Amino acid sequence: xxxxxxxxxxxxxxxxxPVELKCNYSYSGSPELFWYVQYSRQRLQLLxxxxxxxxxxxxxxxxxxxxxxxxxxxxxxxxxxxxMYYCALLTGGGNKLTFGTGTQLKVEL
Amino acid sequence: NAGVTQTPKFRILKIGQSMTxxxxxxxxxxxxxxxxxxxxxxxxxxxxxxxxxITDKGEVPNxxxxxxxxxxxxxxxxxxxxxxxxxxxxxxxxxxxxxxxEQFFGPxxxxxxx
Numbered sequence: 001x002x003x004x005x006x007x008x009x010x011x012x013x014x015x016x017x018p019v020e021l022k023c024n025y026s027y028s029g030s031p032e033l034f035w036y037v038q039y040s041r042q043r044l045q046l047l048x049x050x051x052x053x054x055x056x057x058x059x060x061x062x063x064x065x066x067x068x069x070x071x072x073x074x075x076x077x078x079x080x081x082x083x084m085y086y087c088a089l090l091t092g093g094g095n096k097l098t099f100g101t102g103t104q105l106k107v108e109l
Numbered sequence: 110n111a112g113v114t115q116t117p118k119f120r121i122l123k124i125g126q127s128m129t130x131x132x133x134x135x136x137x138x139x140x141x142x143x144x145x146x147x148x149x150x151x152x153x154x155x156x157x158x159x160x161x162x163i164t165d166k167g168e169v170p171n172x173x174x175x176x177x178x179x180x181x182x183x184x185x186x187x188x189x190x191x192x193x194x195x196x197x198x199x200x201x202x203x204x205x206x207x208x209x210x211e212q213f214f215g216p217x218x219x220x221x222x223x
Binding site for chain 2: 004006009034043044045046049086095096097098099100101102
């Protein structure tokens with residue numbers, strides 16, 4: 001069965017420090033992965049999708065099939081990056097998503 | 110566009126009561142979803158729909174029912190509320206099936222069953 005693992009519930013970094021939010025997946029098919037973010041008092045929203053190979057708000061994520069990982073990275077954390085981040089795996093028909101448990105990122109001044 | 114709207118925002122139910130969580134989207138999306146999120150956990154899919162008149166079970170469908178009579182609306186029904194259904198419920202929609210299609214989420218409904 002498919003599974004998404006985010007090992008850290010909370011990640012605290014100082015402003016300007018690098019950020020890496022970990023995500024590992026288990027899936028028998030060809031994986032398609034996403035990062036969703038929820039800022040305080042806002043809705044859950046898409047941050048980036050691996051298939052687009054994009055950089056959004058300075059964040060990037062590379063799919064590593066060998067390590068079954070899709071870690072989210074940013075070289076220099078900003079205060080506005082503080083939020084809850086969820087890794088999600090597209091599974092099967094119906095465009096269904098399997099979510100990880102989320103990592104709360106706190107950027108301290 | 111309002112996007113995805115959900116009502117109510119909060120609700121307290123007694124064990125055994127029933128209620129319907131409303132979800133409406135104005136983006137003409139074919140696909141709609143209901144998730145629940147328990148404290149400290151990720152979102153789990155309850156039911157989904159790929160178009161009006163078509164629904165299917167997700168990972169945790171027991172205790173819930175859905176219907177999709179129009180493209181815009183996707184209500185979630187709890188028939189006999191139980192404490193295990195205390196959770197935050199999110200509705201979402203997407204254009205269709207594609208690796209590029211993001212899901213758009215509603216603000217959530219916080220339900221407590223006592």
